[in-house]
Amino acid sequence: RGVAVAWWTSIAGISAWVSAQLAFVAVLGVGGARVASGALEVSSLIAFLLYLFYLVAPIGQMVQGVTQMQNGLAAVKRIREIEELPAEEAAGAAGAVGTAPAGVSFEGVAFRYGDDRPVVHHDVSFTVPAGGMTALVGPSGAGKSTVFALLERFYEQQSGTISVDGRDIGQWPLGELRASLGYVEQDAPVLDGSLRENLVFAAPGVGEADIRRVLALTRLEDLVARLPEGLETKVGHRGIMLSGGERQRVAIARALLRRPRLLLLDEATSQLDAVNELRLREVIAEVARETTVLVIAHRLSTVTTADRIVVMEAGRVRAVGTHRELLDDDDLYRELAATQFLLPT
Structure with a gap:
């Protein structure tokens, strides 16, 4: 047309x-x-x-x-x-949402984006314990980001079961499910407004004490002290006044103010230099003490301290373990670690 x-x-x-x-x-x-x-x-x-x-x-x-x-x-x-496109069910009000960390389970999940598209997930099964950090790693096209899309019910799997807290996500009211999740994408959006407006965007009724707690948790206190007007400082279009690492930490702080039971981080360090990556790794480790963190990472240095690492390849789970266990037991993980100079000397 x-x-x-x-x-x-x-x-x-x-x-x-x-x-x-x-x-x-x-x-x-x-x-x-x-x-x-x-x-x-x-x-x-x-x-x-x-x-x-x-x-x-x-x-x-x-x-x-x-x-x-x-x-x-x-x-x-x-x-x-x-x-005329098919629409998902109305999310509705979230209702009362708990604050305890949530566990996740994938059991025999198969998925494709359309009947004429190739299968993305083949019998994917893994568990994410409540609390701590679990990482998804693997080459591009392995199906890692699709895990997040299925968890948030942007798509429905063709077979298998996805559970959050032992409850099939299909039985969760959509508003309640998404209110339990926090999502930080690779290119974290920062809006043209004040730092405070960016932080409370998804939780407008949050108190000052909660803001200060999250600022301390995400190591943003120094940034606020440095800005001329503190939290009221305008950060510019797409957060031009902030560095890449600061934008990522603002996005994490914004997600944490919603008190999610499960925090999803999609390539949170992919565009950061070594110094900012180290700071963000410290933030993620600190956050993992309060809630369940599920992170997708191409940089293995981000997740070497994860409680559990799930290695995916071609839409399948090929290995699960800690960094040290996978170095000993999985050839693909060892190859990924070698290309990033993470093999022990």
Whole structure:
């Protein structure tokens, strides 16, 4: 539809311009010949040319109006297509949500994004104990991010069971399930507003004591002290006033203010330098004392201290263990560690 509109706009604009020029040439040619033969006064020819000039602007506006109408019709059609897409159930109010760390279990999960798409998960099974840090590692395309999408019920698995606190996520009210989860993505969004507004965006009623607790937990107290107006300082578009590590810690602090029972971190350190990565690793370790942390990592240095590491490859779980156990028992993990210079000397 967009291509058709672009075609119509091009053809209509060119046609209107060419038509106006041809009309001018025709009037001037025919009128000039009649003036030369004495059949028409020069003043009449000038009048016809003025009439033509007066008509050009309205004709151009009419063409522009038709073009805009085509654009509008294309937009309306696209909106209707979006409205007709299948929608998930209404999340509704979250109700009372606990604060205790939540455990997760995948049992024989198989999933694909569509009937015509390849299978992403093949009989995926693993458990995440309540509390502490569990990491998902593996090469790109292994299905790690899909684990998060299924946990948040953005998609439904074709088979198998996904449980949170021993309860199938299909039996959780959607609002309650998502209120129990905190999610920090790879490119953590920071909005154009004050630091306080960014922190309390998902928990507007949170108290000052909770904000101070989370600032201490995420090592942001020095940042607040350094900013000219403290928490009220504007951080700029996409948090331009903050470094990459500070933006990630702000995103984690924002998630923690919701008091999630399970914190999902998707490649939280992928864009950080070594110093900021070390600070963020310390923050994640501190957070793991309060809640369950499930982290996706390509940098194994981020998760070497994790309580449990799940190694995925081609949509399957191939090994589970600690960093030391996997170095001894799993060839893929040992290869990943070697490429990142993490093998013991």
